[in-house]
Each structure stands twice: as structure tokens, then as C-alpha cells.
Amino acid sequence: MRRALTIIGLALLVAFPLAAKHWDQLFYVSFASRVLIYALAASSLNLILGYGGMVGFGHAAFLGTGAYTVAILMTEGVSSAWVSWPLAVLISALFALAIGAVSLRTRGVYFIMITLAFAQMTYYLFISMRAYGGEDGLNLAQRSELGFGLDLASDLGFYYTVLAIVASSLYLMRRLLQARFGQVIQAIRQNETRMEAIGFPTYWYKLICFTIAGGAAGLSGALLANQSGFVSPNLLQWTQSGTLMVMVILGGVGYLWGGALGALVFLLLEEVLSGYTIHWQLGLGCVLLGVVLFARQGIAGMLAALAGQRSFERG
């Protein structure tokens, strides 16, 4: 059942650009790429927030770091995706490792605040980097180059590349969550003291999880920079962290598809509502309110309830 749904969903995503092309609506291919990229970003936040119980409020810092890595390398003449994308992942992950090493010594509201503080410091760091556009941001001269005849410059080529990366990332996340590591992380969310008391060094497991999530967010940042052809400090602002968090809550905290569904609904609402009014966030707020009040488990939770399934090992 679950597998069948996944295959159908994937088939739809593969067919989507062909349909868009048929009806001459290529704009939506670019929009869909954006949704997929945010699906990855939100899922990486869901990994720490939903599964690890770490309410990080500075996730934009890792997304922004990944985006800037690609943009800065491009400015310096490095345009190969095979260099800049892995570097974006590596640098964001190392950055998450450093921030996590300090932040994970705190709990609860202090953790929220300290991750926010680090993210804001990063935001101002990029504003102060005049060589790379400072406050105005930085244009990418072109999209990254993939070689092998794969053309990222075309919206179709880019879409399929993004789809391949995001789909395999989500698959890896699913493997990870069911393997030892993910099970330990989820048990720590349920009862951290008990995990210590049966012999797990919980701090290190949480730090590794935080680092992985940072790397994944960095990857989404690298893709986002390519998608929009532009990076700016706004990518790292705290509102961006808030956006990712709203996506996760909308979609379903601690559900595998939570991040993806949240990103889809959020960006669709933005797209549709902003056509009517610049105050589109009012509409978004109402939807969010509805979810928080009446469907705590988000969209994925509602769907799971409809299907009569419980999410894997939820407390």
C-alpha cells in the first residue's frame, strides 16, 4: 500500500513536466522544482525536530550556507556541480557540527534561542561580506554544470536533477530512520534519560543527527541557489527558519512525508493567495491555526489516520 503510493507519486512527479510542456505551462516546472527543494529543506528540519525532538530555530543558517557556497564558488570561477554541491553539503554539515556541539548542551527553550542566535550571527556575517554582495546578495552567472550531457540550464533538466536528488535523499532518510541510528534518535526523543541509563551517549547521537540535517539543508540550499540564480542574506534570516518550521508543522511533525507535504501546501498557498492579496500570510495563518488546533499531526498525520495507520513508533 505504502510502496504503491510512493511509486504512483514518483510516476506523477516524473510525468508532471511532460504534461506541463504539453499544455505550454513551463512556468509550473520551475515552481515544482522549488517545491521539491523546499521539501528537502523541510524534511531535514523534520529529522531533528520531529524525530530527534530538537527544536532548532536556526535551520536557515545551513540552507543559506549551502546556497552561498555554490554562489561564492561560482563567483570564483568554480561552476562544476560535482565540486560545489558536495562542498555545500560538507561545509553546512561541519557548520552544523560546530553549532550543534555548543547548542546541544542546552535543552528546551534555551536550545531554541541558542540556535536562533547562531543563525542570526551567520545572517549578519553574510551581510558584512561586501566582496560577495553584502546586503544586496549575489547573482549567479549561470547554473552549475553537471556534464555528461545533462543540462541544468533548461528547466526540465534541472527539474529532473532536483527530483533525483530529493527522492534519493528522502529514501536515505527513510533507511536511516528505520536503522539502528534512527531508532536510537527516536528513542532519545521519547525518553532521553532512559537512553542514558541503558548506556547510550545521547549527546553524540543527537550531534550526529544535527550534523546530517545540516548537511541535507545545505544541499537544498545549493539547489535553491541554482533554481533562483540568486542568493542573498534573506535566505538566512530567522523568518526563513520560521518558514521551514511552519512547513514541518503543516505537513506533520515526525512523519516521513511531513516536510514534503508541508512544503507543497505552503508554497501552493503562497502562490495562489499572493495572486489575490499582498496579505497572503493572513490566509496562511488561518490554515496554520486550523492545523494546530484541529489536526496536531499535520497533513501527513491526517492522511495516516484516514488510512488507519500509525506512524512508525510514535509516542
Added chain:
Amino acid sequence: MAEPLLRVERLQKHFGGVLATNRVDLSIAPGEIHALIGPNGAGKTTLIHQLSGALKPDAGSIFFEGRDVTRLSLHERVQLGMARSYQITSIFRGANVLHNLALAVLARRGSSVRFWQPLTQERSLFEEARTLAAEVGLSAREQVVAGTLAHGEQRQLEVGLTLATGARLLLLDEPLAGLGPEESRRVVALIAAFKGARTVLLVEHDMDAVFRLADAVSVLDSGRVIASGTPQSIRDNADVKRAYLGEDLPA
């Protein structure tokens, strides 16, 4: 006498002006069930916290198998072979019984920084969990989500998690708390079965159980050990009778 498994020397801890642990000396021989009793507020749980590593003592030392563990953290001590249970049940409420036990087995099966093979496919892990479930009398309840177990069963699982760590020294903090007579009998039988095979420090209020199980008893009062010895010598001790003023020790 052989080298004690656990040796505590002049352990001290205060909270503000209150001396919760006052120069405590304690020695537990391998294989014995050592009961720690004392009136409410005597500092029993505070002592367990320090022995397990959840609380840092202000002064004094703790030796496990001759090794100074005073500065080690909770999980480091578990890996050496001393594990605790909790007075207030602390289990993974969202997971079933088998999964609870498998997690505790996992902790001593090397690194869990593994990202690929699903945990549920690790057969040997769950086989061992099944053996443990049988040992604590939860065989029939393996697939039940822990949070929905009856209170007594949750207490059995609590002891099971501690047991599953494979620890040689079990620090059991009031395993009988809140149990009815039938449930209580089951857990007492479980602890009695440890005799000789594992070493137990048993904090307990149920005096019947204590005198049935213990090879040695230490009495804590206002953070001090006021008596330590065989169950019979404790029963006859005048200081102990004074500390338990009004409470009759069973004959």
C-alpha cells in the same frame, strides 16, 4: 573477604544547607543482594543518583570493581556494568515491550551509528529481547505498547530494561513502588532469581520483601549510614529501631 564489587568512600552531597548524603561508606560484595532502607527523606534516591552517575557528589569516591568511577557519566557507568532502575517508571511508552528491551540490548552491541539495515531485521537482537521478556514475565505481552501496560507490568519492564543492559550491578530504586500484593510477589520472585548471578543494591520500603531478599542491609537516616550488616543484626539494632520510631520491623 573478596574485593567488593562496589565500594563507596565518604560520599557527600548537600543541597543548600541540607546534607542529603553525609560521609556515606558502603561496600557490596559480588553476588549479594544488598538492601538500602531508611525512612522517607533519608537520602536513598539521592544516593542512587550519585551511584548511577546522574548526580555528581560534592566529595568522596565510588569504586566499581576496584576502579574509580566517581567522575564517569551515567552511560559510561552502564557500559562498565552498573545500571539502575527508576522509582518513577521510565520506559519508552510509545514502543512495544520487545522494542523497549531490544533498545537496551542494542546499547551494548557496539556502535549504533548505522544507517542502512532496518533495526527490526536484526534477528539476534530481538531473540535476546524475547529471552529477557520471558525472564521478567512479560512473554505474553511482547507486542503490547509499553504505555498501555498495567502498572505492575510496567514495573516489570522497568526492571527488565535495567537487566537488559547486561550489568553486573543492578541499582534498583523501589522496584515494588505502587504494586499490589500479587504483582509485588512476582517482582520479588524476579529479584530473588538474581541471587548469586547478579549483584543488587535494592532500595525498598517494603520490609517484608527486604528481609526476604537481602543478604545484607544498610540503614540510611538523614543522609548517614547508621547501621550495616546482616538482616538479623539490623533487626536487633537499637539505632535502627529509633530511626524507624513507631514503625515495626517485621520479626
